[in-house]
Amino acid sequence: MNRKYRKTIIAGNFKMNMLPGELKAYAESMKALVNRPRWCETVICAPFVDLPAAIKYLNKEARISIGAQNLSEHEKGAYTGEVSGQMLRDMGGVKYVIIGHSERRQYFGETDLTVNEKVKAALACGLQPIICVGESARQREMDLTAPLINYQVRAALAGVDEKQIKSVVIAYEPIWAIGTGNTATAEQANEVNRYIRSIIRDIYGARTARATTILYGGSMNDANAFELLAQPDIDGGLIGGASLVPEKFAKIIFAANQE
Numbered sequence: 001m002n003r004k005y006r007k008t009i010i011a012g013n014f015k016m017n018m019l020p021g022e023l024k025a026y027a028e029s030m031k032a033l034v035n036r037p038r039w040c041e042t043v044i045c046a047p048f049v050d051l052p053a054a055i056k057y058l059n060k061e062a063r064i065s066i067g068a069q070n071l072s073e074h075e076k077g078a079y080t081g082e083v084s085g086q087m088l089r090d091m092g093g094v095k096y097v098i099i100g101h102s103e104r105r106q107y108f109g110e111t112d113l114t115v116n117e118k119v120k121a122a123l124a125c126g127l128q129p130i131i132c133v134g135e136s137a138r139q140r141e142m143d144l145t146a147p148l149i150n151y152q153v154r155a156a157l158a159g160v161d162e163k164q165i166k167s168v169v170i171a172y173e174p175i176w177a178i179g180t181g182n183t184a185t186a187e188q189a190n191e192v193n194r195y196i197r198s199i200i201r202d203i204y205g206a207r208t209a210r211a212t213t214i215l216y217g218g219s220m221n222d223a224n225a226f227e228l229l230a231q232p233d234i235d236g237g238l239i240g241g242a243s244l245v246p247e248k249f250a251k252i253i254f255a256a257n258q259e
C-alpha cells in the first residue's frame with residue numbers, strides 16, 4: 001500500500017452467498033468488530049437482490065460502501081434478466097461494481113470486449129468499476145501472464161478517458177488462486193500489480209498511475225493479508241470466502257492498518 005498517493009480498499013465479494021435476511025446480523029457483527037476504520041474504505045459487493053438490505057444495514061448503519069457484482073453493458077431495453085447501471089444508481093447507495101470477474105468470464109461468456117462495454121456503461125452512470133484481470137495456472141506456466149494482463153487491462157480501458165480513469169479500481173485475481181487456498185506469494189502478487197501500474201502509466205501518465213488503487217484477490221484471508229498488504233503496489237484486497245465471516249473480514253481490515 002501507499003496511502004500517501006492512493007486509497008486503500010478492502011472489498012468483500014459475496015459471490016452467490018448471503019441471503020438478504022442475513023445481512024442485518026452480518027452488519028451488526030461487522031459494526032461491533034470494526035467501526036468506521038479511518039485507514040481504508042470497506043466495500044461489500046453483494047448479489048443484486050441483497051442490495052436494498054446491504055444499503056440499509058451495511059451502508060447506512062455500518063458505513064460500509066456497497067458494490068454490485070455485475071451490470072449489463074446495455075442502457076435499457078429487451079434484455080430479460082439483466083440489470084442496468086442506471087437501475088443500480090437509482091437505488092441510491094451503490095457505489096462500485098465488479099466487472100470481468102473470472103467467474104463471469106468462465107461461466108457466463110464475458111469477453112474482454114464485453115468487459116470494456118460494461119466498464120464504459122458503469123462510468124457513464126457514475127458507478128466505479130472494479131475491473132478484474134488475471135491469468136490461469138496454464139497461462140502462468142506458459143509464461144503468458146504479462147502479455148495476457150497487458151491485453152486485459154488495455155482492452156478493459158479502451159475509450160476510458162483521463163477523467164474517468166480516476167474512478168476506476170483494478171483487481172489482480174490470478175484464477176489459480178481463487179477459492180483454492182493457493183494464494184499468490186506477496187512477491188508474485190506485487191510483481192503483477194506493479195506491472196499493471198506500469199500499463200496505467202503508459203496510457204495515462206505517472207501521476208494517474210501513482211493514484212490508481214490496484215487490489216489483489218485470490219484466497220486472501222486473515223492469515224496472509226498483512227504480508228500481502230505490506231507490498232508497495234497492493235492497495236487492498238478483493239476477498240471472497242473470508243469476507244463472509246465477519247471475524248475474518250474484520251481481521252483483514254485491521255491488517256490494512258499499517259504504514
Ligand code: 13P
Nearest residue numbers: 013178179218219240241
Ligand atoms: P476467494 O477469496 O474465495 O479466493 O475469492 C477471491 C475472489 O474471487 C474475489 O473476487
